[in-house]
Amino acid sequence: MTTDLLIVFLASSFRLAVPLLFAACGEYVSERAGIVNMSIEGMMLMGAFGGAIGTAITGSPVLGVGVALLAVLPVAILQSVLTNRLRANQVVTGIGINILVLGLTTLGYRQFFGARSREMIPGFDQWSPPMLGSLPVIGPIFQQAALAYVAVLLIVVIAFVMSRTGIGIVLKAAGDDPHVTAISGSPVMKVRHGAVLFAGLMAGLGGAFLSIAEIHTFTEGMTRGVGYLAIVAVIFGNWRIGRVVGACLMFGAATALQFQLPAFGIHLPNALLIMLPYVLALLAVAGLVGRQTAPRALAQPFWR
Amino acid sequence: MNRVAKAATINRYRGLRTLAGQLAVPVLAVVAAFAVGLIAVMAMGVPLGDAIGAFLNGAFGSPYSISASLNRAVALGLVGIGFVVASRAGLTNVGGEGQIAMGGMMATAVCLLPGVADLPAGLSFILPLLAGALAGGLWGALAGVLKVRGGTNEVISTLLLSFIAVWIVYMAVQSEALLRQPMTNSATLPESLPIPPTTQVPLLTGSYASPVTWGLPLAIIIAILVAIVLQKTLFGFQLKAIGLNPVATARAGMSVVVGIVGALFIAGFLGGLAGALMLQGEQYSLKAGFSSGYGFDGLVVGLLARNSISGVIAGALLFGFMRSGGISMEMIAAVPSALVSIIQGLIVVMIAGAAYYAEKRDAR
Numbered sequence: 001m002t003t004d005l006l007i008v009f010l011a012s013s014f015r016l017a018v019p020l021l022f023a024a025c026g027e028y029v030s031e032r033a034g035i036v037n038m039s040i041e042g043m044m045l046m047g048a049f050g051g052a053i054g055t056a057i058t059g060s061p062v063l064g065v066g067v068a069l070l071a072v073l074p075v076a077i078l079q080s081v082l083t084n085r086l087r088a089n090q091v092v093t094g095i096g097i098n099i100l101v102l103g104l105t106t107l108g109y110r111q112f113f114g115a116r117s118r119e120m121i122p123g124f125d126q127w128s129p130p131m132l133g134s135l136p137v138i139g140p141i142f143q144q145a146a147l148a149y150v151a152v153l154l155i156v157v158i159a160f161v162m163s164r165t166g167i168g169i170v171l172k173a174a175g176d177d178p179h180v181t182a183i184s185g186s187p188v189m190k191v192r193h194g195a196v197l198f199a200g201l202m203a204g205l206g207g208a209f210l211s212i213a214e215i216h217t218f219t220e221g222m223t224r225g226v227g228y229l230a231i232v233a234v235i236f237g238n239w240r241i242g243r244v245v246g247a248c249l250m251f252g253a254a255t256a257l258q259f260q261l262p263a264f265g266i267h268l269p270n271a272l273l274i275m276l277p278y279v280l281a282l283l284a285v286a287g288l289v290g291r292q293t294a295p296r297a298l299a300q301p302f303w304r
Numbered sequence: 305m306n307r308v309a310k311a312a313t314i315n316r317y318r319g320l321r322t323l324a325g326q327l328a329v330p331v332l333a334v335v336a337a338f339a340v341g342l343i344a345v346m347a348m349g350v351p352l353g354d355a356i357g358a359f360l361n362g363a364f365g366s367p368y369s370i371s372a373s374l375n376r377a378v379a380l381g382l383v384g385i386g387f388v389v390a391s392r393a394g395l396t397n398v399g400g401e402g403q404i405a406m407g408g409m410m411a412t413a414v415c416l417l418p419g420v421a422d423l424p425a426g427l428s429f430i431l432p433l434l435a436g437a438l439a440g441g442l443w444g445a446l447a448g449v450l451k452v453r454g455g456t457n458e459v460i461s462t463l464l465l466s467f468i469a470v471w472i473v474y475m476a477v478q479s480e481a482l483l484r485q486p487m488t489n490s491a492t493l494p495e496s497l498p499i500p501p502t503t504q505v506p507l508l509t510g511s512y513a514s515p516v517t518w519g520l521p522l523a524i525i526i527a528i529l530v531a532i533v534l535q536k537t538l539f540g541f542q543l544k545a546i547g548l549n550p551v552a553t554a555r556a557g558m559s560v561v562v563g564i565v566g567a568l569f570i571a572g573f574l575g576g577l578a579g580a581l582m583l584q585g586e587q588y589s590l591k592a593g594f595s596s597g598y599g600f601d602g603l604v605v606g607l608l609a610r611n612s613i614s615g616v617i618a619g620a621l622l623f624g625f626m627r628s629g630g631i632s633m634e635m636i637a638a639v640p641s642a643l644v645s646i647i648q649g650l651i652v653v654m655i656a657g658a659a660y661y662a663e664k665r666d667a668r
Binding site: 078081082086087088089091092093095096097098099100101102103104106107110111220225228232235269270271272274275278279281282285286287301 | 459461604647651
C-alpha cells in the first residue's frame, strides 16, 4: 500500500516537474548568456495557447506542439529585440510582455473556443522506455506522456552543449563578460539573441505540455506563475544545470505532496507547500543556503 | 564646435526639449496602444460605437462608476508613488502585490481585534490603516535588508516575497485559527468575517451611490508630501545620490543602508496602505487573491510616470478608469476586458523599448 503511494507520488512529482524542467532549462541557458527573461511566464502561456489551438484544429498533439513553437516565436523575438537591440530593462519588458500575452491569449481563447467552453483536446499517449516500463514496482514511474521524455533528452543535450562545446563556452563567457568576449572575436550579440529565442522555444514546450499533456484544454492564465517558478528554480539551482534540474524536481515534488499528504494521513495547509519553493529560493538568494554565483553580467545590456 | 559652446547651446534648448521629450514617449505609446485596441475591437466585429460607449459608460457613466474608478486609481497611485520612491534610489520594486496583500491582511486582522471597533475619534479605522501600511512597509524593508546585508537583488527578493505574501493571505483565510470566519456549515466561504462598520474608511459623500472614500484626499496629500520629500529634503537627495552612485554616496558620508532600506520601506508602506484602503474602503472582508493584478498595474503606473509624481497621478487615473471601462465593455458590448491587458502590455513594452533612445537623446 505505502509502496504504491510512493510510486504514485514519484510519478506525479516528475509529471508536475516537466513544464518547469522545460522552462527552467531554457531560462538557464538564457541567464548564462546574461539575460533574464521575466517573460518566461508569458512565453509558456503562449505555448499552452498555441498548443491547445493547434491540437484542437489538427487533432494531432504532435502538430499542436509545432503550433505552440510557432506561436511562441514572435514573443521570444519581441523579448530579444527589446533586451538585446533596444537595451531595455529586462525585468520591466518581461512583465509588460506577460501582461500583453495574458490579454492576447485570453482574447484569442474566447474568440476561438467561445466563452467558458471546456472542450477537451486529444493528448499524448502514455509511453515508457522499453525495459524500464516493465520493471516490477517502479515501472509505473516511467509511464509518462511522450513529451516528458523530450524534456529529459533536451536536458542531456543542454548539459553537453554547455560544458563540452565551443558554443557553450562562448555563451557562458557572453554572460560573464560580454565585452572581453566580443574583443576576443566571438559574436556576443548573436549568441544572446539565440539564447533568448532558445529560452522562448523551451518555455513554449513547457506551456504545450501543460495544455496538451496535462490539462487537455486551455484555460485563461493557466500557467499561474509556473514561469516565475522556473526563474526561481534557476536562482535556487545557482545557475548550474544539475542543480536547476534538482530544484525543478523538488518543486514538482512539493506540488505533488499537496495531493499526496492527505493520503499518507498528514494534514498540512496547502498554502505552505505551494509557498515552499519561493521561501527556499528566498533563503537561497539571501545567501543563507550556500553562496550564490550569478553570471557576472546578468541583466546588463551589451553594446560596443 | 568646442565642448563648452556645445554645452551652452544644448542647455538653451534642454528645458523645452526635455519636457516635450518626457511627454512624447508615454503619450505616443498610450495613443498607439489604444489604436491597436480599436483595431482589435473592429476585427472582432463589434461596432466601434458600442464598445466605446460601454467603455465610457463603465468609466465615467454614473457617480458609482466614477467612484469605483477613483478608488482603483487611489490604490494604483499609492503603489506607483512607492515605485517611484524606490526607483529614485535605483531600486526596482516588483513587490507591490505582496505589499498590498500584507497590508490588507494586517488591516483586516486589526479591524477584527476586540475593542478596535469601539475606539473613539476615528481611531477605529485609522489604527487598522496604519497597521496595514506598517505591515506592507516591513515586507518591503525586508527586501532592503537583504539587499544591504548580502547584496540580494531586490527585483528577485521583492518578487519572491510577493508570491509568499499572496499565499500567506490564502493560508490566513483557509484556517479558522487565523482569519477565516467560523464555519457554520459546509458552504461557509473561505474568507474573513466582514469588518465592523466603524472600522470602514468613511465615504467622502456619505452615500453608497458614490462610494469614493477618504482615501482619495489622503492619497493626494501623500503624493504632494512625497514630491516635496523627493525634491526638497536631504533624504530625497540621499536617495537620488544612491541611485546615481552608491559608492560615492557612502564616501560623502551619507548612509546607503538607511537610504535603501528606507526607500523600500516607504514603497512597501504605500503598498500596504493601498491594500488596507482596498479592504477597509471597498471589499470589507479578506478573500484570497484580493490583491490580484493591482501590484503589477501599480508598477506599470510607476514605470509610465518615468520618476515623476505628477506622472503617477496621470497614470493611476488612466489605468483606474481603463480597468473600470474594460469591465463594463465586457459586460455590455461583449468585448473581453482582456483587451485592456493587451493595451496595458503594449504601453509597457513600448515605453520600456523607447527608454534607451530617450536617454541617449537626453544625454547628447
